[in-house]
């Protein structure tokens with residue numbers, strides 16, 4: 001049967017994490033609201049403040065909970081992860097403090113699955129320990145959602161690969177010790193079979209940060225999502241991760257978990273919005289009355305709670321499905337939360353902004369940053385429309401029936417089919 005209770009030991013960990021994030025991690029958000037600080041592991045705040053916090057998380061057994069125990073994680077299932085991620089979603093720095101910061105969290109899994117022992121020694125160990133950052137380079141300037149437009153190539157030359165091409169909006173590229181990069185290795189087959197994954201150390205000759213592009217809230221030239229060029233980048237044969245042509249299979253595994261985890265954290269962001277609304281309404285007076293007594297404000301607060309509750313249940317259900325059936329078996333459910341995430345987040349932020357008046361749109365509240373994030377979540381990891389198509393494809397898969405002339409709900413047809421059931425009853 002369905003049971004919404006949380007076992008006591010897990011509830012205790014969640015309560016600890018909640019207090020810890022509010023008390024010790026949130027001050028980082030207030031002081032350094034800059035993604036670059038999160039990924040630049042040479043920034044003094046890492047050694048001086050973050051590492052001791054990370055140690056406390058490790059001591060509590062909550063470090064990298066998404067990873068299997070062989071990798072130093074806790075092997076949390078997705079449902080348990082969802083409950084923790086709700087808490088981490090309230091803070092920009094919390095995922096880094098808890099060892100589950102994207103894109104490192106997914107790159108760890110690729111490196112663990114496909115890296116050589118030497119690559120793992122050099123990159124996996126420090127990445128697992130949160131001492132380096134990494135990047136995932138797939139999108140290209142001329143096409144993100146349509147991979148058939150990708151032109152970055154990897155060509156064998158003796159016992160080396162030579163990479164040429166450009167990648168766009170590559171999170172944390174300026175701070176990455178290595179890239180997991182997708183390149184075309186066989187241009188003669190469809191891209192889903194002709195693209196491969198490579199491990200590219202960040203100090204390899206030929207890598208150029210063309211521009212440090214970034215989100216609208218980041219200063220020009222200082223963004224954390226750079227435009228990167230790879231010119232005659234030479235890599236050893238073992239830089240190829242997995243089989244040649246397996247790039248998309250590897251990417252899909254990685255992206256599925258990432259999409260779900262973003263949705264889990266969005267639940268936390270919605271909770272934060274609701275808290276802000278309630279606090280504002282309860283403490284603001286207009287025309288001699290508390291905003292909390294205003295019927296329209298009450299209606300908005302109720303709407304916010306309903307949307308949060310619906311979305312939370314959808315995310316938990318997708319997480320449960322992934323636990324039961326793996327990423328492939330939860331494809332529709334994950335696409336469902338991916339589609340729902342930006343809309344529900346945007347509505348929550350806009351309501352909260354509006355209720356705060358000028359303060360809501362000012363640079364003295366976190367809401368503008370949250371609004372940009374909500375829009376970005378509709379684009380990053382594939383735009384909404386692509387995931388809507390995935391859902392529709394799954395629903396339509398078995399619906400075609402060449403024998404069907406009238407809809408199954410067609411009343412005359414249904415009456416004809418049902419008539420024999422009643423023929424023996426007198427009076428009908």
Ligand SMILES: Cc1cc2nc3c(=O)[nH]c(=O)nc-3n(C[C@H](O)[C@H](O)[C@H](O)COP(=O)(O)OP(=O)(O)OC[C@H]3O[C@@H](n4cnc5c(N)ncnc54)[C@H](O)[C@@H]3O)c2cc1C
Nearest residue numbers: 136137138139143144145169170171376380381382383385
């Ligand atoms: C915050 C953020 C971080 C990112 N980090 C990374 C990263 O680390 N590594 C990386 O490789 N990429 C990254 N990206 C890039 C991201 O993966 C791409 O933005 C995404 O795949 C969409 O590609 P695009 O931007 O080229 O948009 P386009 O492909 O040009 O799509 C633009 C719009 O066109 C429409 N559209 C596109 N395709 C379809 C379709 N099939 N059906 C209907 N409508 C469609 C949609 O409205 C879509 O929003 C990041 C993006 C963001 C916002």
